[in-house]
Amino acid sequence: MNEEILLEMKDIHKRFPGVYALNSVDFSLRKGEVHALMGENGAGKSTLIKVLTGVYTKDEGEIRMSGNSEALDIRSPQDAQKYGISTVYQEITLCPNLSVAENIYIGRGSGAVQNWKEMNEGADKILKSLDIPARATQQLGSCSLAVQQMVAIARAVDQECKVLILDEPTSSLDEEEVEKLFGLMRDLKSRGVGIIFVTHFLDQVYEICDRITVLRDGKLVGAYDIANLPRVQLVSKMLGKDMDDLSDIKGSAETYKAESNMPPVYEAEGLQSNAGIKPFNFHVNKGEITGFTGLLGSGRSECVRAIFGADRVIGGKVKKNGKEVTIKNSYQAMKNGIAYLPEDRKRDGIIGDLSIRDNIILALQVMRGFFKPMSKAEAQKFADDYIKLLDIKTPNADKPIGELSGGNQQKCILARWLLMNPEYLILDEPTRGIDIGTKTDIQKLALKLASEGMSITFISSEIEEMLRTCSRMIVMRDRRVVGELSGNELTQNTIMSTIAGGSEK
Amino acid sequence: MTNLKKIVGKQIFIPIAALLILILFNLCADPSFFKITLGTNSAGNPVLSGYLVTILDYGSELAILAIGMTLVTAASGGQDISVGATLAIAGSAMLKVLCGGATSASVMQAPVIVALLVGCIAAMLAGAFNGALVAYFRIQPMVATLILYTAGRSIAAWINNNELPIISDSAFTVYGGFIPGIPIPTPFFIAALCVLAAWCLLKFTTIGLYTQAVGINENSARLNGINPEFIKFLSFVILGVCVAVAALIKISRLSTINYSVIAKDIEMDAILAVALGGNALGGGKFNLWASILGAYVIQFLTTTLYKFNVQSDALPAYKAVVVIALVVFSAPTVRAKLTELSKKKSRSVQLAGKEAA
Numbered sequence A: 001m002n003e004e005i006l007l008e009m010k011d012i013h014k015r016f017p018g019v020y021a022l023n024s025v026d027f028s029l030r031k032g033e034v035h036a037l038m039g040e041n042g043a044g045k046s047t048l049i050k051v052l053t054g055v056y057t058k059d060e061g062e063i064r065m066s067g068n069s070e071a072l073d074i075r076s077p078q079d080a081q082k083y084g085i086s087t088v089y090q091e092i093t094l095c096p097n098l099s100v101a102e103n104i105y106i107g108r109g110s111g112a113v114q115n116w117k118e119m120n121e122g123a124d125k126i127l128k129s130l131d132i133p134a135r136a137t138q139q140l141g142s143c144s145l146a147v148q149q150m151v152a153i154a155r156a157v158d159q160e161c162k163v164l165i166l167d168e169p170t171s172s173l174d175e176e177e178v179e180k181l182f183g184l185m186r187d188l189k190s191r192g193v194g195i196i197f198v199t200h201f202l203d204q205v206y207e208i209c210d211r212i213t214v215l216r217d218g219k220l221v222g223a224y225d226i227a228n229l230p231r232v233q234l235v236s237k238m239l240g241k242d243m244d245d246l247s248d249i250k251g252s253a254e255t256y257k258a259e260s261n262m263p264p265v266y267e268a269e270g271l272q273s274n275a276g277i278k279p280f281n282f283h284v285n286k287g288e289i290t291g292f293t294g295l296l297g298s299g300r301s302e303c304v305r306a307i308f309g310a311d312r313v314i315g316g317k318v319k320k321n322g323k324e325v326t327i328k329n330s331y332q333a334m335k336n337g338i339a340y341l342p343e344d345r346k347r348d349g350i351i352g353d354l355s356i357r358d359n360i361i362l363a364l365q366v367m368r369g370f371f372k373p374m375s376k377a378e379a380q381k382f383a384d385d386y387i388k389l390l391d392i393k394t395p396n397a398d399k400p401i402g403e404l405s406g407g408n409q410q411k412c413i414l415a416r417w418l419l420m421n422p423e424y425l426i427l428d429e430p431t432r433g434i435d436i437g438t439k440t441d442i443q444k445l446a447l448k449l450a451s452e453g454m455s456i457t458f459i460s461s462e463i464e465e466m467l468r469t470c471s472r473m474i475v476m477r478d479r480r481v482v483g484e485l486s487g488n489e490l491t492q493n494t495i496m497s498t499i500a501g502g503s504e505k
Numbered sequence B: 001m002t003n004l005k006k007i008v009g010k011q012i013f014i015p016i017a018a019l020l021i022l023i024l025f026n027l028c029a030d031p032s033f034f035k036i037t038l039g040t041n042s043a044g045n046p047v048l049s050g051y052l053v054t055i056l057d058y059g060s061e062l063a064i065l066a067i068g069m070t071l072v073t074a075a076s077g078g079q080d081i082s083v084g085a086t087l088a089i090a091g092s093a094m095l096k097v098l099c100g101g102a103t104s105a106s107v108m109q110a111p112v113i114v115a116l117l118v119g120c121i122a123a124m125l126a127g128a129f130n131g132a133l134v135a136y137f138r139i140q141p142m143v144a145t146l147i148l149y150t151a152g153r154s155i156a157a158w159i160n161n162n163e164l165p166i167i168s169d170s171a172f173t174v175y176g177g178f179i180p181g182i183p184i185p186t187p188f189f190i191a192a193l194c195v196l197a198a199w200c201l202l203k204f205t206t207i208g209l210y211t212q213a214v215g216i217n218e219n220s221a222r223l224n225g226i227n228p229e230f231i232k233f234l235s236f237v238i239l240g241v242c243v244a245v246a247a248l249i250k251i252s253r254l255s256t257i258n259y260s261v262i263a264k265d266i267e268m269d270a271i272l273a274v275a276l277g278g279n280a281l282g283g284g285k286f287n288l289w290a291s292i293l294g295a296y297v298i299q300f301l302t303t304t305l306y307k308f309n310v311q312s313d314a315l316p317a318y319k320a321v322v323v324i325a326l327v328v329f330s331a332p333t334v335r336a337k338l339t340e341l342s343k344k345k346s347r348s349v350q351l352a353g354k355e356a357a
Helices: A043-052 A077-082 A100-105 A118-131 A143-158 A177-189 A201-208 A231-239 A300-308 A330-333 A345-349 A355-366 A376-389 A405-418 A434-449 A463-469 A490-498 B002-009 B013-029 B051-076 B083-098 B112-135 B141-159 B171-178 B186-204 B205-216 B219-225 B227-252 B267-276 B288-307 B315-330 B332-356
Strands: A005-016 A019-030 A034-038 A059-067 A085-088 A163-167 A193-198 A213-214 A219-225 A266-273 A280-284 A289-293 A313-320 A323-325 A338-341 A426-427 A455-459 A472-477 A480-484 B037-040 B046-049
Touching: A005 A043, A005 A201, A019 A034, A019 A043, A019 A193, A034 B332, A043 A163, A043 A193, A085 A143, A085 B002, A100 A118, A100 A143, A118 A143, A143 A163, A143 A177, A143 A313, A163 A345, A163 A472, A177 A193, A177 A201, A177 A455, A201 A231, A213 A231, A219 A231, A231 A490, A266 B112, A280 A300, A280 A455, A280 A480, A289 A300, A289 A434, A289 B171, A300 A313, A300 A338, A300 A426, A300 A455, A300 A472, A300 A490, A300 B171, A330 A355, A338 B051, A345 A405, A345 B219, A355 A376, A355 A405, A355 B205, A376 A405, A405 A426, A405 A434, A426 A434, A434 A455, A434 A463, A455 A463, A472 A490, A480 A490, B013 B267, B013 B288, B046 B051, B051 B186, B051 B205, B051 B227, B051 B288, B083 B112, B083 B227, B083 B267, B083 B332, B112 B227, B171 B227, B186 B205, B186 B227, B186 B288, B205 B219, B205 B227, B219 B227, B227 B332, B267 B288, B267 B315, B288 B315
Parallel strands: A019 A219, A034 A193, A034 A213, A085 A163, A163 A193, A289 A455, A289 A472, A338 A426, A426 A455
Antiparallel strands: A005 A019, A005 A059, A213 A219, A266 A280, A266 A313, A313 A323, A472 A480, B037 B046
């Protein structure tokens, strides 16, 4: 084993029922390097990390670490910690109502008696050595998020960690806090700790990482030195599209010709929500399909959520058909003819225990009002119509929606919004996690609805899907709009280079 | 076989089964439990008496409370434990109006409807207080209602300067007793009216759908234009109305009020009624009719225990047994085990049938 190499994972396989989550993945980490682990949704990043930290046990493969002659046998998080592998998760998993020192030492005391003085002194020493601006006796909850994150790292470091895994540590931090965190990471690096850094922010990868491993669909795409991998190539590797591929898919969606005398169906100026996106401008015309594209976490969903009033809107002007309107919550959006199919179907879409019928009629019912409940017969008719129209596979409309497959659930939610007959329909990842047949059904439906005059915004992680449906695309990076493409610009190459940004244009 | 399964699978099966068990028990132990006699009361009116009539009488208060408690449970995923204390407040306010502020009155000083309205306003204010804490300040329902649970009876006493007003107008005893000429206790008719009102509420508004949506998935409900906070708030206010109606029955029975004892622990029986109705105490889907039936079943149990001379202090221990049985049978793990067992059984029956063939 190479002296420099700290950790080596070889030929790792992990299968879940119906999913091949990791298919022969190799990964190696050198001493004192920051190694970015990149990939889109479902690439296998988190599975790989969970295998390494003992949350999952691998099906095949071996993990070796310098200093251990035998392959590691990691079966639980405790095992991983024993080998010096520590993880800091995106959500801080410490106890905010305990002191900083208690958080550093919690769960590690050997006896029932705790020497508080010793503990606090020890904690202060660690905090000082890592230059973390916190006191041992301070309540953790009173520290900023970045400091809490750093305390979590301190806790990990103090456990003689050799490998530190940071799973999206920066997603809730502001720029200044990120800088502080990076300072700490550089410090650890100089001490020889190997850091695995999972993030969606390209700028951060290029700022702090030494090497990048890219995964896609549970397979290894490759490991690269950061200097040899320009941004555009990284994006193309993550998305699985070759930049140089000449057989560029040109969107089959026709170029949209706006009727010049009509104001846009929806227009936003400087719209901003509390979800951390920068203010943006956006408009959509009658019968036009627009799209928001960008990597995961770039803020595409947050934009449409702001349009629908799903997050708290904190600024901006909104016009509907040229008239200024207020959209601060979903009800106001619906009253203005806007419908929104959310990204997270389980959390924001379905009402699991209710019947398909109730789920389908819900939005229309809310529009009609509190004192005008529709009769069961009417509801049944609506449900039956859409079950037939969208080919929802279910024995009847009484079945709880939670018992359907993902694709059929999605169709029910789609039915819910179509029943409302909206002027402007927002589809946020409508095809994620559903079977291929349903996917094309939904794409076709979007095109058909637009040709009938409905305005649509379509979001998808799959660029081909967007090219096929959208006639104009807003490109996002790191939570801000960085470009707008339409017509001839709508090719994979331009999209990817706009996403990547930076110098490699 | 399949028909049986259909019935067993229905939510209302739980209270029905409990009722059947109780009936069966009483039939075996002492069939005189079911005897109903027609007599006359002190005013010379015909009245029915017997254990079943008692159940109908006292179960009605509980049924009224169960309506509100079901909505609160479904919307907020928690329970209101201040019902008894709020009932004391409403009752105290009603008595103050009926006695015209005096300590006793031989004739009602105000129409009953006015007293009821004042009681309603008092109980709805209490409900609004609870609802605001739960919906807008996101305090756990049990913790939020603990405030009025603790303070409510003092507030009730304060309303009447700690006096116990007595109303000796026989016209007022009607609501907790009998309407002259009708041998069935009045509370049953009041409960019937409340059930009818609840039916109308579910039929002519969307509150049923909204409440369930909020209870099951607040995020989705919000994204469908429902205001989850308001729905939760509303459920507590509706419970307030139910409490006021129950308070009217209570003080009519007593002709006075005892702040520290009136409707003591009645919230526990109301919650038990909701649970016995097969409703998830964690919120979500609900069946109002099962809760109402559950309320009468609870009273059936209480009356049965009284008949067997169980001391009133010992009652909670017996009810606890019912709670344990309910909790165990509704636990998902037990349910899963039971369905597995029944599947195995039906399979072995099928196999045996095949072998026999």
